Amino acid sequence: MDKECEVLRSLRHRNLVKVITSCSNLDFKALVLEYMPNGNLDKYLYSHNYFLDIRQRLSIMIDVARALEYFHHGCSSPVIQCDIKPSNVLLDEDMVAQLSDFGISKLLGEDESDLYTKTLATFGYIAPGRIPRDFGNLTFLVSLDLGSNHFHGNLPQEMAHLRRLKFLDLSLNSFRGEIPSWFGFLHQLQVVNLRSNSFTGSIPPSLSNASRLETLQISANLLQGNIPEEIGNLHNLNWLSIENNQLTVISQYSKSLFINKQASWSYAYKLVKLFKLAKTKRRTRTLECRFQLQIEHFSCNGSPTSENAFVNRAKTSRTNQITDSLSESTNLIGSGSFGSVYKGVLRSGTAIAVKVFNLQLEAAFKSFDTECEVLRSLRHRNLVKVITSCSNLDFKALVLEYMPNGSLDKYLYSHNYFLGIRQRLSIMIDVACSLEYLHHGCPYPVIHCDIKPSNVLLDEDMVAHLSHFGISKLLGEDESDLYTKTLATFGYIAPEYGLDGLVLVKCNVYSYGIMLLETFTRTKPSDFEGDLNLKQWVSYSLPEAVKDVIDANLVTPLDNRLQKKLDVVASIMKVALDCCAESPARRTNMKDVVGMLQKIKIQLLHAEHVL
DSSP states (O other): OHHHHHHHTTOOOTTBOOEEEEEEETTEEEEEEOOOTTOBHHHHHHOTTOOOOHHHHHHHHHHHHHHHHIIIIISSSOEEOSOOOGGGEEEOTTOOEEEOOOTTOEEOOTTOSOOOOOOOOOTTSSOOOOOOGGGGGOTTOOEEEOOSSOOEEOOOGGGGGOTTOOEEEOOSSEEOSBOOGGGGGOTTOOEEEOOSSOOBSOOOGGGGGOTTOOEEEOOSSOOEEEOOGGGGGOTTOOEEEOOSSEEEOOSOOTTOSOOOSOBOTTSOEEEEEEEEEEEOTTSEEEEEEEEEEEEOSBOOSSOOOSOOHHHHHHHHHHOEEEEEEEETTTTEEEEOSSEEEEEEEOTTSOEEEEEEEOTTSHHHHHHHHHHHHHHTTOOOTTBOOEEEEEEETTEEEEEEEOOTTOBHHHHHHOTTOOOOHHHHHHHHHHHHHHHHIIIIISSSOEEOSOOSGGGEEEOTTOOEEEOOOTTOEEOOTTOSOEEOOOOOOTTSOOHHHHHHOEEOHHHHHHHHHHHHHHHHHTOOGGGOOTTOOHHHHHHHHTTTTGGGTSOGGGOOTTOTTHHHHHHHHHHHHHHHHHHTOSSGGGSOOHHHHHHHHHHHHHHHHHHTTOO
16 A cells, blocks of 8 residues: 555556545555446456457557556656556546556656566566567667666577677676577677676687677676687687686697686686887887787686787787877877877777876876776767777776867867857767766766866767766665765865765766856856855856856847847756755756756757757
């Protein structure tokens, strides 16, 4: 009863059974509901005394679909009914369907996208969690991300038909059985992530036929047997993770995979691209790229030979030079707390950004490790892409996708550049989408910890990419917050972060809100003194005096659409203020921020007569 009261008291929809009142004392509890004279759908389906034609059945199911649409998208917090079946679909005197029985329903909280429960629904109606065989019909599918779900069972043979598939993430599920040999038929595959499942058997040698494979993660499974030497034929492979399995090394390989004599299979090994930095007389540094197999904490049984299939193959087939030099004067494109960023060019002509860490600073080591840990598993169009990492004892660097248009900071504060209202809003929607992904789309929430305009980079199409994860935090499976002594940039720090070192995902939301205000006022949070700050200055001016705080370059007095534009900016600033509320619990979550800003963008396009 408590669950039904909690769920139903705030719901209003024509396709939900209406609760008139509730009755409760120590020895009696009841709900008084609207009476449904035509009983339930189950009766009409299975009783010989009743009949529903096609149109009636379709109308009833449309009614139920509308009820579920309301639960999922129309409530402040999504509602999961948990027991949808014909006996819980009641029919009123007009045969309009009303969904009922919320006794085992679940309410998702503000920051939840899923939850776990031991409540049992009706057998046969529970989502089975298996990949449908029909997936094999999606022959044009390029990317399939089913990570962090509750799928189980074997992978269907029909998936072998996904010949255009490039990205496959099945991590953090409960898949069983052997890794299928048909992976070798998917010749377009570049990324395969099967970690944290229950795959058994051995690694199929046929994987080596997926010649474009760059990333292979099969750690934390139940794999046994030998690592196939054929894996060394994967010339493009630059990330291999196989830790936490029961794999062994054959001692008599003609070309051994390993040359290290210290090993334990409980640890990972990975292919790491190492870069050697050499200074010339012109103080120009050339970056030379070679492959090396880095094996950590190993103790192999057997007698490894002196040859290494991975290393030798990599040296002969993929020994590259980053042909452009990293000149202090001409190629330096930025400097930060822990190092400098240089522009480079590959032989193919592809421009790259090389972030070289200053190893004179102890914190730079941790910053490098953090960025590698965070970025290696992230894939989103609004995050800066890491091409590879470079690491040895005296040199550490990240090779990143080059962003030709620089940072948002440059566009806001340089007199040589200008962004209109629509461009600024599009950029901030891009950043919001990246944060929505970090908070709700990753296996574990990622807290960026240093959101500000200089960490928002713009590609050639002015699409924004969030960068610089050097002080980021990963929340573990059982963590909703953590404490840190890492300092972010003054003015963007959430109150709880600055006072106690408490890190929440809502710290990101606060920083985003401040940056959103800054973007449309062109005023830095550090420009204020005393008790007044950017947030207060804007809030005092809304909604009537928004013209007093908006960047003056965005409006002209003679614009006949001035008031509509001011209304749009006022709406944006209202969203920003909701993001940087003093209490973390009162801050908007990033899913809602994305939705609100997208609606405001449509409003702006109408004001500009684009729509």
